[in-house]
Amino acid sequence: MNFNKIYALGLRHLYLVMNSFPRVLDLIYWPTVQIFLWGFISKFFTLNSEYYNNTVGVILTAAILYDFLFRASISFNMMFLEEIWSRNFTNLFIAPIKIREIIAALTLTAIIRTLIGLVPAVIIAIPLFGVSVLNLGLPLIFLLIGLYLFGITLGLLVTSGLLRYGPSFENIAWASLFFLAPLGCIYYPIDILPTSLQIVARGLPLVHIFEEMRNILINNSVNYLNIFKSISISVVYFIFGVIVFYFSYFGAKKRGTLINMGE
Amino acid sequence: MFIEIKNLSKIYNKYLAVDKINFHLEKNKTIGLLGPNGCGKTTTIGMMLGLVTPSSGEILIENKNLNTFGRDEILKRFNFASPYVELPKKLTVRQNLEIYGRLYGIKDLKKRINEISNDLEIKEFFERKTGELSSGQKNRVSLAKSLINKPEILLLDEPTASLDPDIGDFIRGYIQEYKSKNKVTVLLASHNMSEVERLCDSIIMMRRGKIIDKGTCNDLIKKHGRNNLEETFLKLARSKDEF
Numbered sequence: 001m002n003f004n005k006i007y008a009l010g011l012r013h014l015y016l017v018m019n020s021f022p023r024v025l026d027l028i029y030w031p032t033v034q035i036f037l038w039g040f041i042s043k044f045f046t047l048n049s050e051y052y053n054n055t056v057g058v059i060l061t062a063a064i065l066y067d068f069l070f071r072a073s074i075s076f077n078m079m080f081l082e083e084i085w086s087r088n089f090t091n092l093f094i095a096p097i098k099i100r101e102i103i104a105a106l107t108l109t110a111i112i113r114t115l116i117g118l119v120p121a122v123i124i125a126i127p128l129f130g131v132s133v134l135n136l137g138l139p140l141i142f143l144l145i146g147l148y149l150f151g152i153t154l155g156l157l158v159t160s161g162l163l164r165y166g167p168s169f170e171n172i173a174w175a176s177l178f179f180l181a182p183l184g185c186i187y188y189p190i191d192i193l194p195t196s197l198q199i200v201a202r203g204l205p206l207v208h209i210f211e212e213m214r215n216i217l218i219n220n221s222v223n224y225l226n227i228f229k230s231i232s233i234s235v236v237y238f239i240f241g242v243i244v245f246y247f248s249y250f251g252a253k254k255r256g257t258l259i260n261m262g263e
Numbered sequence: 264m265f266i267e268i269k270n271l272s273k274i275y276n277k278y279l280a281v282d283k284i285n286f287h288l289e290k291n292k293t294i295g296l297l298g299p300n301g302c303g304k305t306t307t308i309g310m311m312l313g314l315v316t317p318s319s320g321e322i323l324i325e326n327k328n329l330n331t332f333g334r335d336e337i338l339k340r341f342n343f344a345s346p347y348v349e350l351p352k353k354l355t356v357r358q359n360l361e362i363y364g365r366l367y368g369i370k371d372l373k374k375r376i377n378e379i380s381n382d383l384e385i386k387e388f389f390e391r392k393t394g395e396l397s398s399g400q401k402n403r404v405s406l407a408k409s410l411i412n413k414p415e416i417l418l419l420d421e422p423t424a425s426l427d428p429d430i431g432d433f434i435r436g437y438i439q440e441y442k443s444k445n446k447v448t449v450l451l452a453s454h455n456m457s458e459v460e461r462l463c464d465s466i467i468m469m470r471r472g473k474i475i476d477k478g479t480c481n482d483l484i485k486k487h488g489r490n491n492l493e494e495t496f497l498k499l500a501r502s503k504d505e506f
Contacts, residue, residue: 005366008366015362086350086351086352086394087348088351090343090345091343091363094314253314253315256306
Protein backbone atom coordinates (compact mmCIF):
# COMPACT_ATOMS: atom_id res chain seq x y z
CA MET A 1 0.00 0.00 0.00
CA ASN A 2 1.34 3.41 -0.95
CA PHE A 3 -0.15 6.02 1.39
CA ASN A 4 0.81 8.93 -0.88
CA LYS A 5 -1.41 7.50 -3.61
CA ILE A 6 -4.24 6.84 -1.15
CA TYR A 7 -3.84 10.42 0.05
CA ALA A 8 -3.84 11.71 -3.57
CA LEU A 9 -7.11 9.99 -4.37
CA GLY A 10 -8.62 11.14 -1.10
CA LEU A 11 -7.49 14.68 -1.86
CA ARG A 12 -9.27 14.52 -5.23
CA HIS A 13 -12.57 13.98 -3.40
CA LEU A 14 -11.86 16.49 -0.67
CA TYR A 15 -11.05 19.17 -3.27
CA LEU A 16 -14.37 18.36 -4.90
CA VAL A 17 -16.22 19.08 -1.67
CA MET A 18 -14.10 22.11 -0.74
CA ASN A 19 -14.55 23.68 -4.20
CA SER A 20 -18.31 23.72 -3.91
CA PHE A 21 -20.39 25.25 -1.10
CA PRO A 22 -23.61 23.59 -2.39
CA ARG A 23 -21.90 20.20 -2.01
CA VAL A 24 -21.05 20.93 1.64
CA LEU A 25 -24.60 22.12 2.18
CA ASP A 26 -25.94 18.96 0.55
CA LEU A 27 -23.82 16.80 2.85
CA ILE A 28 -25.15 18.57 5.96
CA TYR A 29 -28.72 19.16 4.84
CA TRP A 30 -30.11 15.58 4.69
CA PRO A 31 -28.79 14.31 8.05
CA THR A 32 -30.06 17.50 9.72
CA VAL A 33 -33.52 17.05 8.21
CA GLN A 34 -33.51 13.43 9.38
CA ILE A 35 -32.63 14.46 12.93
CA PHE A 36 -35.37 17.08 13.02
CA LEU A 37 -37.97 14.70 11.60
CA TRP A 38 -37.19 11.79 13.92
CA GLY A 39 -36.66 14.13 16.84
CA PHE A 40 -40.19 15.49 16.56
CA ILE A 41 -41.73 12.09 15.82
CA SER A 42 -40.12 10.54 18.89
CA LYS A 43 -41.08 13.54 21.03
CA PHE A 44 -44.70 13.03 19.95
CA PHE A 45 -44.53 9.30 20.77
CA THR A 46 -43.01 10.02 24.16
CA LEU A 47 -45.79 12.42 25.10
CA ASN A 48 -48.64 10.32 23.73
CA SER A 49 -47.71 6.69 24.22
CA GLU A 50 -46.97 4.78 27.37
CA TYR A 51 -44.86 2.28 25.48
CA TYR A 52 -42.55 5.00 24.22
CA ASN A 53 -42.33 6.72 27.57
CA ASN A 54 -38.77 8.00 28.07
CA THR A 55 -37.62 6.54 24.78
CA VAL A 56 -37.13 9.75 22.82
CA GLY A 57 -33.40 9.07 23.00
CA VAL A 58 -33.79 5.51 21.68
CA ILE A 59 -35.57 6.42 18.47
CA LEU A 60 -33.42 9.45 17.76
CA THR A 61 -30.19 7.57 18.48
CA ALA A 62 -31.37 4.83 16.12
CA ALA A 63 -32.03 7.47 13.46
CA ILE A 64 -28.55 8.94 13.92
CA LEU A 65 -26.82 5.55 13.73
CA TYR A 66 -28.86 4.53 10.68
CA ASP A 67 -27.97 7.81 9.00
CA PHE A 68 -24.30 7.12 9.74
CA LEU A 69 -24.61 3.79 7.90
CA PHE A 70 -26.56 5.39 5.07
CA ARG A 71 -24.06 8.27 4.62
CA ALA A 72 -21.05 5.94 4.70
CA SER A 73 -22.48 3.78 1.95
CA ILE A 74 -23.73 6.68 -0.17
CA SER A 75 -20.40 8.52 0.21
CA PHE A 76 -18.54 5.48 -1.12
CA ASN A 77 -20.95 5.16 -4.06
CA MET A 78 -20.93 8.88 -4.79
CA MET A 79 -17.15 9.05 -5.04
CA PHE A 80 -17.14 6.21 -7.54
CA LEU A 81 -20.01 7.76 -9.48
CA GLU A 82 -18.13 11.08 -9.58
CA GLU A 83 -15.38 9.35 -11.59
CA ILE A 84 -17.97 8.05 -14.04
CA TRP A 85 -19.83 11.35 -14.32
CA SER A 86 -16.62 13.30 -14.91
CA ARG A 87 -15.44 10.74 -17.51
CA ASN A 88 -12.25 10.37 -15.50
CA PHE A 89 -12.52 6.61 -15.25
CA THR A 90 -9.82 5.77 -17.80
CA ASN A 91 -7.34 8.24 -16.31
CA LEU A 92 -7.86 6.71 -12.88
CA PHE A 93 -7.50 3.11 -13.98
CA ILE A 94 -4.36 3.71 -16.07
CA ALA A 95 -2.65 5.52 -13.18
CA PRO A 96 -0.12 3.36 -11.31
CA ILE A 97 -2.43 2.76 -8.38
CA LYS A 98 -3.36 -0.67 -7.08
CA ILE A 99 -7.01 -1.69 -6.82
CA ARG A 100 -6.61 -2.18 -3.06
CA GLU A 101 -5.29 1.41 -2.84
CA ILE A 102 -8.40 2.66 -4.66
CA ILE A 103 -10.62 0.74 -2.21
CA ALA A 104 -8.61 2.07 0.75
CA ALA A 105 -8.79 5.66 -0.53
CA LEU A 106 -12.56 5.50 -1.06
CA THR A 107 -13.07 3.83 2.34
CA LEU A 108 -11.02 6.42 4.22
CA THR A 109 -12.46 9.40 2.37
CA ALA A 110 -16.01 8.17 2.90
CA ILE A 111 -15.61 8.59 6.67
CA ILE A 112 -14.65 12.27 6.22
CA ARG A 113 -17.66 12.92 3.98
CA THR A 114 -19.89 11.07 6.45
CA LEU A 115 -18.65 13.05 9.43
CA ILE A 116 -18.96 16.40 7.60
CA GLY A 117 -22.66 15.61 7.20
CA LEU A 118 -23.43 13.97 10.48
CA VAL A 119 -21.48 15.85 13.15
CA PRO A 120 -23.51 19.10 12.84
CA ALA A 121 -26.75 17.11 12.98
CA VAL A 122 -25.60 15.22 16.07
CA ILE A 123 -24.62 18.47 17.78
CA ILE A 124 -28.00 20.03 16.95
CA ALA A 125 -29.82 17.06 18.55
CA ILE A 126 -28.26 17.76 21.97
CA PRO A 127 -29.84 21.13 22.81
CA LEU A 128 -32.94 20.64 20.68
CA PHE A 129 -34.08 17.21 21.88
CA GLY A 130 -31.77 16.57 24.82
CA VAL A 131 -30.37 13.50 23.07
CA SER A 132 -26.70 12.70 22.61
CA VAL A 133 -25.32 9.58 20.94
CA LEU A 134 -22.42 9.92 23.33
CA ASN A 135 -24.78 8.52 25.99
CA LEU A 136 -23.95 5.12 24.51
CA GLY A 137 -20.48 5.50 26.00
CA LEU A 138 -17.47 3.50 24.85
CA PRO A 139 -19.56 0.85 23.00
CA LEU A 140 -20.56 3.61 20.56
CA ILE A 141 -17.14 3.33 18.91
CA PHE A 142 -17.63 -0.40 18.29
CA LEU A 143 -21.18 0.08 17.05
CA LEU A 144 -19.92 2.72 14.61
CA ILE A 145 -17.12 0.42 13.40
CA GLY A 146 -19.67 -2.31 12.65
CA LEU A 147 -21.99 0.12 10.88
CA TYR A 148 -19.17 1.70 8.91
CA LEU A 149 -17.80 -1.63 7.70
CA PHE A 150 -21.26 -2.71 6.61
CA GLY A 151 -21.93 0.67 4.91
CA ILE A 152 -18.67 0.38 2.99
CA THR A 153 -19.55 -3.20 2.06
CA LEU A 154 -22.81 -2.03 0.54
CA GLY A 155 -20.83 0.66 -1.28
CA LEU A 156 -18.43 -1.98 -2.60
CA LEU A 157 -21.30 -4.16 -3.83
CA VAL A 158 -23.01 -1.25 -5.57
CA THR A 159 -19.76 -0.07 -7.21
CA SER A 160 -19.16 -3.65 -8.33
CA GLY A 161 -22.56 -3.44 -10.00
CA LEU A 162 -21.52 -0.16 -11.63
CA LEU A 163 -18.39 -1.85 -12.98
CA ARG A 164 -20.44 -4.79 -14.22
CA TYR A 165 -23.49 -3.03 -15.64
CA GLY A 166 -22.26 0.53 -16.15
CA PRO A 167 -23.93 3.79 -15.07
CA SER A 168 -27.41 2.28 -15.53
CA PHE A 169 -26.83 0.57 -12.18
CA GLU A 170 -26.88 4.00 -10.54
CA ASN A 171 -30.50 3.74 -9.39
CA ILE A 172 -29.69 0.58 -7.47
CA ALA A 173 -27.04 2.61 -5.63
CA TRP A 174 -29.75 4.79 -4.14
CA ALA A 175 -32.17 1.94 -3.48
CA SER A 176 -29.73 -0.52 -1.88
CA LEU A 177 -30.05 0.68 1.69
CA PHE A 178 -33.80 1.10 1.66
CA PHE A 179 -34.02 -2.53 0.60
CA LEU A 180 -32.19 -3.70 3.74
CA ALA A 181 -33.72 -1.22 6.17
CA PRO A 182 -36.84 -3.26 7.05
CA LEU A 183 -34.66 -6.26 7.94
CA GLY A 184 -32.22 -4.15 9.93
CA CYS A 185 -34.68 -3.71 12.83
CA ILE A 186 -33.53 -0.13 13.25
CA TYR A 187 -36.57 1.27 15.06
CA TYR A 188 -38.21 -1.91 16.34
CA PRO A 189 -37.13 -5.14 18.04
CA ILE A 190 -36.50 -8.22 15.91
CA ASP A 191 -39.53 -10.00 17.47
CA ILE A 192 -41.78 -7.84 15.28
CA LEU A 193 -40.57 -9.65 12.16
CA PRO A 194 -42.15 -12.94 11.02
CA THR A 195 -40.07 -15.93 12.14
CA SER A 196 -38.72 -16.67 8.66
CA LEU A 197 -37.51 -13.10 8.23
CA GLN A 198 -35.96 -13.15 11.71
CA ILE A 199 -33.58 -15.87 10.48
CA VAL A 200 -32.53 -13.71 7.52
CA ALA A 201 -32.27 -10.59 9.69
CA ARG A 202 -29.93 -12.30 12.16
CA GLY A 203 -27.51 -12.78 9.30
CA LEU A 204 -27.14 -9.01 9.04
CA PRO A 205 -24.96 -7.02 11.44
CA LEU A 206 -27.64 -4.30 11.69
CA VAL A 207 -29.96 -6.33 13.91
CA HIS A 208 -27.20 -6.96 16.46
CA ILE A 209 -26.07 -3.33 16.39
CA PHE A 210 -29.52 -1.82 16.89
CA GLU A 211 -30.61 -4.45 19.42
CA GLU A 212 -27.49 -3.65 21.42
CA MET A 213 -28.08 0.08 21.12
CA ARG A 214 -31.56 -0.39 22.63
CA ASN A 215 -30.15 -2.68 25.30
CA ILE A 216 -27.61 -0.05 26.37
CA LEU A 217 -30.09 2.83 26.45
CA ILE A 218 -33.02 1.01 28.02
CA ASN A 219 -31.33 -1.54 30.34
CA ASN A 220 -28.12 0.37 31.02
CA SER A 221 -26.06 -2.72 30.38
CA VAL A 222 -23.60 -3.71 27.66
CA ASN A 223 -23.49 -7.10 26.00
CA TYR A 224 -20.05 -7.18 24.41
CA LEU A 225 -20.76 -10.56 22.85
CA ASN A 226 -23.49 -8.93 20.76
CA ILE A 227 -21.08 -6.16 19.72
CA PHE A 228 -18.39 -8.71 18.83
CA LYS A 229 -20.97 -10.65 16.79
CA SER A 230 -21.99 -7.51 14.87
CA ILE A 231 -18.39 -6.55 14.02
CA SER A 232 -17.52 -10.12 13.04
CA ILE A 233 -20.49 -10.35 10.67
CA SER A 234 -19.55 -6.92 9.22
CA VAL A 235 -15.96 -8.08 8.63
CA VAL A 236 -17.19 -11.20 6.81
CA TYR A 237 -19.46 -9.07 4.60
CA PHE A 238 -16.63 -6.60 3.99
CA ILE A 239 -14.28 -9.37 2.79
CA PHE A 240 -17.08 -10.64 0.57
CA GLY A 241 -17.56 -7.10 -0.82
CA VAL A 242 -13.85 -6.77 -1.64
CA ILE A 243 -13.85 -10.15 -3.42
CA VAL A 244 -16.93 -9.18 -5.46
CA PHE A 245 -15.28 -5.84 -6.35
CA TYR A 246 -12.15 -7.61 -7.63
CA PHE A 247 -14.28 -10.04 -9.66
CA SER A 248 -16.20 -7.13 -11.20
CA TYR A 249 -12.98 -5.28 -12.01
CA PHE A 250 -11.44 -8.27 -13.79
CA GLY A 251 -14.77 -8.92 -15.50
CA ALA A 252 -14.89 -5.30 -16.70
CA LYS A 253 -11.35 -5.66 -18.08
CA LYS A 254 -12.43 -8.77 -19.93
CA ARG A 255 -15.51 -7.05 -21.37
CA GLY A 256 -13.57 -3.87 -22.16
CA THR A 257 -16.05 -1.66 -20.33
CA LEU A 258 -13.37 0.30 -18.45
CA ILE A 259 -12.45 2.20 -21.63
CA ASN A 260 -15.85 3.61 -22.38
CA MET A 261 -17.26 4.07 -18.89
CA GLY A 262 -18.96 7.46 -18.78
CA GLU A 263 -22.28 9.19 -18.67
CA MET B 264 13.00 -3.90 -29.45
CA PHE B 265 11.17 -1.82 -26.81
CA ILE B 266 7.59 -3.00 -27.07
CA GLU B 267 6.52 -6.12 -28.88
CA ILE B 268 2.95 -7.10 -29.63
CA LYS B 269 2.69 -10.80 -30.39
CA ASN B 270 -0.41 -12.48 -31.87
CA LEU B 271 -2.66 -10.16 -29.87
CA SER B 272 -6.40 -10.86 -30.15
CA LYS B 273 -9.53 -9.66 -28.43
CA ILE B 274 -12.94 -11.26 -28.75
CA TYR B 275 -15.98 -9.52 -27.19
CA ASN B 276 -18.65 -12.21 -26.86
CA LYS B 277 -18.36 -13.60 -30.36
CA TYR B 278 -17.17 -10.38 -32.02
CA LEU B 279 -13.53 -10.42 -33.07
CA ALA B 280 -12.31 -6.87 -32.34
CA VAL B 281 -8.57 -7.51 -32.74
CA ASP B 282 -7.31 -10.44 -34.74
CA LYS B 283 -3.80 -11.78 -34.07
CA ILE B 284 -1.91 -8.55 -34.62
CA ASN B 285 1.87 -8.36 -34.49
CA PHE B 286 3.96 -5.22 -34.40
CA HIS B 287 6.76 -3.64 -32.43
CA LEU B 288 7.68 -0.17 -31.28
CA GLU B 289 11.28 0.95 -31.36
CA LYS B 290 12.53 3.16 -28.54
CA ASN B 291 12.00 6.91 -29.05
CA LYS B 292 10.03 6.48 -32.28
CA THR B 293 6.53 7.71 -33.07
CA ILE B 294 4.21 5.17 -34.63
CA GLY B 295 0.84 6.05 -36.10
CA LEU B 296 -2.05 3.66 -35.61
CA LEU B 297 -4.53 4.27 -38.41
CA GLY B 298 -7.73 2.73 -39.57
CA PRO B 299 -11.43 3.38 -40.01
CA ASN B 300 -13.74 3.66 -37.00
CA GLY B 301 -14.28 0.30 -35.30
CA CYS B 302 -11.13 -1.26 -36.74
CA GLY B 303 -9.73 -2.13 -33.30
CA LYS B 304 -7.44 0.85 -32.55
CA THR B 305 -9.04 1.73 -29.20
CA THR B 306 -9.16 -1.91 -28.12
CA THR B 307 -5.47 -2.26 -29.00
CA ILE B 308 -4.62 0.87 -26.97
CA GLY B 309 -6.85 -0.40 -24.14
CA MET B 310 -4.93 -3.68 -24.04
CA MET B 311 -1.60 -1.83 -24.01
CA LEU B 312 -2.83 0.27 -21.09
CA GLY B 313 -3.98 -2.78 -19.15
CA LEU B 314 -7.63 -1.68 -19.33
CA VAL B 315 -8.67 -4.62 -21.51
CA THR B 316 -7.61 -8.22 -20.99
CA PRO B 317 -6.44 -9.79 -24.26
CA SER B 318 -8.19 -12.99 -25.33
CA SER B 319 -4.83 -14.29 -26.52
CA GLY B 320 -1.36 -13.08 -27.37
CA GLU B 321 1.22 -11.06 -25.50
CA ILE B 322 2.35 -7.49 -24.93
CA LEU B 323 6.05 -7.46 -24.07
CA ILE B 324 7.88 -4.44 -22.74
CA GLU B 325 11.61 -5.06 -22.83
CA ASN B 326 10.73 -8.76 -22.98
CA LYS B 327 8.56 -8.59 -19.86
CA ASN B 328 4.91 -9.56 -20.23
CA LEU B 329 2.59 -6.65 -19.40
CA ASN B 330 -0.10 -8.90 -17.94
CA THR B 331 2.13 -10.86 -15.60
CA PHE B 332 4.04 -7.88 -14.25
CA GLY B 333 2.96 -5.62 -11.37
CA ARG B 334 0.27 -3.30 -12.69
CA ASP B 335 1.66 -0.15 -11.10
CA GLU B 336 5.28 -0.98 -12.01
CA ILE B 337 4.37 -0.96 -15.69
CA LEU B 338 1.81 1.84 -15.61
CA LYS B 339 4.19 4.38 -14.08
CA ARG B 340 6.18 4.18 -17.34
CA PHE B 341 3.05 4.86 -19.46
CA ASN B 342 0.67 7.71 -19.92
CA PHE B 343 -2.28 8.46 -22.13
CA ALA B 344 -4.23 11.42 -23.46
CA SER B 345 -7.46 11.54 -25.38
CA PRO B 346 -10.10 14.23 -25.83
CA TYR B 347 -12.68 11.54 -25.05
CA VAL B 348 -11.30 11.03 -21.57
CA GLU B 349 -11.57 14.02 -19.26
CA LEU B 350 -10.12 15.13 -15.98
CA PRO B 351 -12.47 15.87 -13.05
CA LYS B 352 -14.43 18.89 -14.23
CA LYS B 353 -15.05 20.46 -10.83
CA LEU B 354 -11.38 20.57 -9.89
CA THR B 355 -9.07 23.37 -10.96
CA VAL B 356 -6.27 22.71 -13.44
CA ARG B 357 -3.70 23.00 -10.63
CA GLN B 358 -5.60 20.56 -8.40
CA ASN B 359 -5.90 18.00 -11.22
CA LEU B 360 -2.19 18.16 -12.03
CA GLU B 361 -1.33 17.93 -8.35
CA ILE B 362 -3.46 14.82 -7.88
CA TYR B 363 -2.14 13.03 -10.94
CA GLY B 364 1.41 14.06 -10.05
CA ARG B 365 0.93 12.45 -6.64
CA LEU B 366 -0.66 9.33 -8.16
CA TYR B 367 2.37 8.94 -10.44
CA GLY B 368 4.69 9.52 -7.46
CA ILE B 369 6.46 12.56 -8.96
CA LYS B 370 9.28 13.96 -6.87
CA ASP B 371 9.53 17.75 -6.71
CA LEU B 372 5.99 17.98 -8.02
CA LYS B 373 5.75 21.77 -7.82
CA LYS B 374 8.73 22.16 -10.13
CA ARG B 375 7.36 19.60 -12.60
CA ILE B 376 3.91 21.24 -12.68
CA ASN B 377 5.53 24.61 -13.16
CA GLU B 378 7.70 23.32 -16.00
CA ILE B 379 4.93 21.61 -17.89
CA SER B 380 2.40 24.39 -17.42
CA ASN B 381 4.86 26.95 -18.76
CA ASP B 382 5.64 24.77 -21.76
CA LEU B 383 1.98 24.16 -22.59
CA GLU B 384 0.92 27.73 -21.75
CA ILE B 385 -1.76 26.69 -19.27
CA LYS B 386 -0.67 28.96 -16.42
CA GLU B 387 -3.22 31.65 -17.31
CA PHE B 388 -6.14 29.36 -16.47
CA PHE B 389 -4.41 27.43 -13.71
CA GLU B 390 -6.98 28.26 -11.03
CA ARG B 391 -10.03 27.75 -13.22
CA LYS B 392 -12.15 24.63 -13.01
CA THR B 393 -11.29 22.18 -15.79
CA GLY B 394 -14.93 21.86 -16.82
CA GLU B 395 -15.09 25.59 -17.57
CA LEU B 396 -12.28 25.49 -20.14
CA SER B 397 -12.57 25.51 -23.94
CA SER B 398 -11.80 22.32 -25.91
CA GLY B 399 -8.36 23.63 -26.82
CA GLN B 400 -7.53 24.49 -23.23
CA LYS B 401 -8.83 21.11 -22.03
CA ASN B 402 -6.67 19.30 -24.58
CA ARG B 403 -3.59 21.13 -23.39
CA VAL B 404 -4.38 20.27 -19.77
CA SER B 405 -4.97 16.64 -20.75
CA LEU B 406 -1.61 16.60 -22.54
CA ALA B 407 0.02 18.16 -19.46
CA LYS B 408 -1.43 15.35 -17.32
CA SER B 409 -0.15 12.76 -19.80
CA LEU B 410 3.39 14.17 -19.59
CA ILE B 411 3.46 14.79 -15.84
CA ASN B 412 5.44 11.57 -15.20
CA LYS B 413 7.77 12.05 -18.23
CA PRO B 414 6.45 8.75 -19.64
CA GLU B 415 8.66 6.40 -21.59
CA ILE B 416 5.60 5.31 -23.55
CA LEU B 417 2.96 7.84 -24.50
CA LEU B 418 -0.30 6.78 -26.08
CA LEU B 419 -2.25 9.54 -27.79
CA ASP B 420 -5.76 8.96 -29.09
CA GLU B 421 -6.69 11.72 -31.56
CA PRO B 422 -4.96 14.44 -29.52
CA THR B 423 -6.12 17.23 -31.84
CA ALA B 424 -9.68 16.05 -32.58
CA SER B 425 -12.20 18.91 -32.76
CA LEU B 426 -9.56 21.63 -32.30
CA ASP B 427 -9.24 24.73 -34.44
CA PRO B 428 -6.22 24.71 -36.81
CA ASP B 429 -4.25 27.11 -34.63
CA ILE B 430 -4.54 25.09 -31.42
CA GLY B 431 -4.14 21.83 -33.36
CA ASP B 432 -0.88 23.15 -34.82
CA PHE B 433 0.29 24.24 -31.36
CA ILE B 434 -0.31 20.75 -29.94
CA ARG B 435 1.43 19.04 -32.88
CA GLY B 436 4.35 21.45 -32.60
CA TYR B 437 4.60 20.82 -28.88
CA ILE B 438 4.60 17.03 -29.28
CA GLN B 439 7.39 17.38 -31.87
CA GLU B 440 9.41 19.66 -29.61
CA TYR B 441 8.84 17.46 -26.55
CA LYS B 442 9.99 14.39 -28.48
CA SER B 443 13.15 16.12 -29.61
CA LYS B 444 14.09 16.92 -26.00
CA ASN B 445 12.90 13.75 -24.21
CA LYS B 446 13.22 10.04 -24.66
CA VAL B 447 9.70 8.89 -25.36
CA THR B 448 8.07 6.30 -27.57
CA VAL B 449 4.74 7.51 -28.93
CA LEU B 450 1.81 5.54 -30.31
CA LEU B 451 -0.52 7.96 -32.02
CA ALA B 452 -4.04 7.03 -33.14
CA SER B 453 -5.38 9.69 -35.45
CA HIS B 454 -7.69 10.36 -38.36
CA ASN B 455 -5.78 13.49 -39.30
CA MET B 456 -3.43 12.36 -42.08
CA SER B 457 -1.35 15.53 -42.21
CA GLU B 458 -0.77 15.17 -38.47
CA VAL B 459 0.35 11.56 -38.97
CA GLU B 460 2.70 12.59 -41.79
CA ARG B 461 4.16 15.33 -39.63
CA LEU B 462 4.65 13.35 -36.42
CA CYS B 463 5.08 9.68 -37.23
CA ASP B 464 8.23 7.77 -38.16
CA SER B 465 6.13 4.88 -39.40
CA ILE B 466 2.50 3.79 -39.48
CA ILE B 467 0.39 0.72 -38.93
CA MET B 468 -2.87 0.42 -40.87
CA MET B 469 -5.69 -1.59 -39.33
CA ARG B 470 -8.99 -2.76 -40.75
CA ARG B 471 -11.55 -5.09 -39.15
CA GLY B 472 -9.21 -5.98 -36.32
CA LYS B 473 -6.26 -6.87 -38.54
CA ILE B 474 -3.09 -5.07 -39.53
CA ILE B 475 -3.36 -4.73 -43.28
CA ASP B 476 -0.13 -2.83 -43.94
CA LYS B 477 2.73 -1.04 -42.23
CA GLY B 478 5.75 1.04 -43.13
CA THR B 479 6.85 4.66 -43.37
CA CYS B 480 4.40 7.20 -44.80
CA ASN B 481 6.44 7.65 -47.97
CA ASP B 482 6.86 3.92 -48.50
CA LEU B 483 3.12 3.29 -48.21
CA ILE B 484 2.21 6.20 -50.46
CA LYS B 485 4.64 4.91 -53.11
CA LYS B 486 3.64 1.27 -52.66
CA HIS B 487 -0.03 2.02 -53.28
CA GLY B 488 0.62 4.54 -56.06
CA ARG B 489 -1.14 7.46 -54.40
CA ASN B 490 -0.23 11.13 -54.03
CA ASN B 491 -0.56 11.47 -50.26
CA LEU B 492 -1.40 9.60 -47.07
CA GLU B 493 -5.08 10.54 -47.16
CA GLU B 494 -5.54 8.90 -50.56
CA THR B 495 -3.52 5.90 -49.39
CA PHE B 496 -5.73 5.63 -46.28
CA LEU B 497 -8.88 5.67 -48.41
CA LYS B 498 -7.54 2.99 -50.72
CA LEU B 499 -6.57 0.73 -47.85
CA ALA B 500 -9.73 1.35 -45.84
CA ARG B 501 -12.03 0.65 -48.79
CA SER B 502 -10.14 -2.24 -50.35
CA LYS B 503 -11.13 -5.80 -49.54
CA ASP B 504 -7.63 -7.11 -50.26
CA GLU B 505 -4.83 -7.69 -47.82
CA PHE B 506 -1.42 -6.25 -48.60
